[in-house]
Amino acid sequence: MSAKKMLDGKVIIVTGAGRGIGRGVAMALADAGAKVVVNDLGASAGGEGDDTSPATEVVEEISAVGGEAVANFNSVAEWDSAHEIVQEAIDRFGRIDGLVNNAGILRDAIFHKMTENNFDIVLKVHLPPVRQCTHRYAGTTSAGRDHQANDAGKNCSAGHGAS
16 A cells, blocks of 8 residues: 555646646646646647647656546636636546646747737736636635635646746
């Protein structure tokens, strides 16, 4: 029988978990015993495309070492879609205990040389998603709601580097 791990039984969402820092966070959480919702739209670091394989591969890696995870391909940049990420955790695992807002894109330009369109795209993926995912998350972790309340680690924003 294995020793109890620090996050046994906890359910944590990691956005942007298909690559880079998000992938590393998801793997570390799973190693600590958490059930992980691996959210990644599958876009490139520049925000293009929708390849489901990055999130799927992270879930396969977690499963291969005895962990529990589910892939989620919703966009953090849209209100309803961001709420569906949180709902996936509840539907799949019956609860949610943590949220790591990590999803991000990169526009490789110095601020004063960035076009208005590129700046708007970066903001859309970096700023509203923290509010959108956290809004739904906070609503499900309040006492008396559809989830067992947990007062530890309400929102663990991990920064917004490209993942």
